[in-house]
Amino acid sequence: MDKTEFTRQEIYDLVWSKPFSSLAKIYEISDTGLRKICNKYEIPFPKTGHWQKVQFGKKVDREKLVLSDKWTETKITLSDRETSEKDHYLTRLARLTKVIEKEHPNLLEIPERLTKPDSLIDQAKAYFNSKESTSHWRYSSEVHTKSGLLSIAVAKDNVPRALRFMDAFIKLGRKRGHQIEISGHDTVFIVDDERYKIRFREQHTRKTIQTGTWTQSELIPNGILSLKLDNLYHKEWKDGKILLEKQLAKIMAAFEIRAEDDKIERARREAYWAEQKRLDEIRKKEAAIKAWELKKVDILLKHSKKWNQAKKLSSFIAEIEMRNNSSSGKIVDWIKWAKDRLDELDPISNGLDIFVEKYEYSAD
Numbered sequence: 001m002d003k004t005e006f007t008r009q010e011i012y013d014l015v016w017s018k019p020f021s022s023l024a025k026i027y028e029i030s031d032t033g034l035r036k037i038c039n040k041y042e043i044p045f046p047k048t049g050h051w052q053k054v055q056f057g058k059k060v061d062r063e064k065l066v067l068s069d070k071w072t073e074t075k076i077t078l079s080d081r082e083t084s085e086k087d088h089y090l091t092r093l094a095r096l097t098k099v100i101e102k103e104h105p106n107l108l109e110i111p112e113r114l115t116k117p118d119s120l121i122d123q124a125k126a127y128f129n130s131k132e133s134t135s136h137w138r139y140s141s142e143v144h145t146k147s148g149l150l151s152i153a154v155a156k157d158n159v160p161r162a163l164r165f166m167d168a169f170i171k172l173g174r175k176r177g178h179q180i181e182i183s184g185h186d187t188v189f190i191v192d193d194e195r196y197k198i199r200f201r202e203q204h205t206r207k208t209i210q211t212g213t214w215t216q217s218e219l220i221p222n223g224i225l226s227l228k229l230d231n232l233y234h235k236e237w238k239d240g241k242i243l244l245e246k247q248l249a250k251i252m253a254a255f256e257i258r259a260e261d262d263k264i265e266r267a268r269r270e271a272y273w274a275e276q277k278r279l280d281e282i283r284k285k286e287a288a289i290k291a292w293e294l295k296k297v298d299i300l301l302k303h304s305k306k307w308n309q310a311k312k313l314s315s316f317i318a319e320i321e322m323r324n325n326s327s328s329g330k331i332v333d334w335i336k337w338a339k340d341r342l343d344e345l346d347p348i349s350n351g352l353d354i355f356v357e358k359y360e361y362s363a364d
Contacts, residue, residue, distance in 0.1 A: 005075040008041050012065045015045040027078040037078065041071060042268075066275065070267050089257070096253035100176075107175060110168045110245045114160075120180060121167040124150045128159050142202065142221050150180075151187040154202040155221040162200050162225065165245055169227070172252055191259035197230040203238065227251060285363070292361045299358065303347040310346035317342060 006014070014023060015038060020031045027034075038045045044063035053060045101108060114121065124145055132146075144153035154162045170180050179190040189196045203226060204219035226238035235258075237244060237251050317338045324331050343349040 005077055008043055008068075008071050008074065008076065009065065011037065011041065011076055011078075012043050015043065016062055019051045020045075029078050034078070037076060041074070041076060042066065042068065066271075068268075068271055070264050070271075092257055093250065093253055096257060097250045100172075100249040100252055104172060104175060104249075107168065107172045108248050110164055110248070112164075114164060114167060117163070117167045118170045118174075120150050120170060120182070121163050124152060124166075125163055128163075147185045148182060150182065151185065151199040152201075153199070154225065155223070158202055158221070158223070158225060162202075165225070165227075165248075166200055168245070168248060169251070172248060173255075176252065176256070178255075189255065191255050192263065194259040194262050196255065196258070199228045199230060201226055201228055288363070289361055296359050303355075306345055306347050310342055310349075313338075313342050313345065 015034070018026075020034050023029075024031050024034060035045070037043070044065060046060075050060055114125070117125070127145055127149055128143060141155055142153055143156050143159065145151060150166060152159075152162050152166065173180065173189065173191075178192075181188040181190060181195075186197050187199065189198050202221040203224040205222040207218050207220045208215060209218055224239045225244050226236050227244065229235040235254070237247055237254075317335060320331075320338070321335055324335070348355045
């Protein structure tokens with residue numbers, strides 16, 4: 001086995017050339033792994049019973065490979081590791097983190113004091129220093145920003161650290177072409193047009209307080225700071241063995257990978273629904289054509305009935321003309337009127353081309 005990387009088209013050609021069991025031996029991959037690769041890269045493969053039909057010379061259909069721009073430059077490795085989404089993500093994350101660390105070493109060193117802070121940090125700092133700043137109604141020892149400012153909620157003592165981290169995060173993001181947008185109470189981080197709602201917060205520990213005969217609990221900030229992504233993923237980066245400040249490059253890399261994957265997933269969904277719409281339109285057209293075929297039979301029977309009536313009427317009018325021996329204008333006028341009605345009744349009176357056009361299908 002010399003070749004190690006394949007395009008989607010090459011994988012497609014392979015899986016329709018030999019059974020999975022044969023390919024698995026050649027490329028040293030499990031049947032399941034090969035099937036997962038096909039599913040991952042949207043490559044159709046033979047279903048159960050296909051190769052038995054081939055063996056007995058029966059006719060088989062080959063499902064077409066749908067072309068997709070998102071896989072144009074993709075090179076696929078035939079290995080079970082390729083099917084591990086987690087390993088793949090961690091590899092990408094580690095690689096991009098190193099790139100960011102190499103490209104922006106100065107921006108990753110968060111100073112002990114704010115230095116030329118971003119305007120959004122200045123606004124948040126001014127609010128925390130004002131008399132307007134208040135504690136959260138549920139957490140008496142915590143302060144939080146108001147609508148129109150960066151979303152920050154921490155204990156008072158941790159405000160400086162929160163501002164320094166967010167200042168570094170914003171500056172690094174802007175340097176890498178990203179944006180921060182404030183929308184009411186929401187802070188939105190925009191990466192390649194993908195929008196992510198974020199919050200800087202301090203985690204809490206529940207503490208039980210005895211007041212006379214009453215027992216109540218209160219959430220107390222515990223000093224563990226975090227940056228939280230508030231969407232379907234609910235991702236959160238927080239202090240641990242490594243402080244949040246030392247995770248800045250990794251956090252930025254995670255957002256950029258998420259944006260890249262979200263764009264691909266959106267394109268995949270759009271392509272899927274576009275294909276479903278196309279197939280639905282085909283099914284509707286086929287159903288309409290089938291319905292029209294049934295309707296044509298009904299039209300044919302009606303035309304046949306009218307033609308028989310017209311044929312009888314034509315014989316009747318001809319008989320009248322034959323028996324007319326007078327020069328009466330009334331009879332002549334009647335015969336003319338009757339022939340006009342005959343033309344209206346006869347479905348082929350205007351010629352066969354016009355008659356046949358009535359049987360042609362129209363989408364309208």
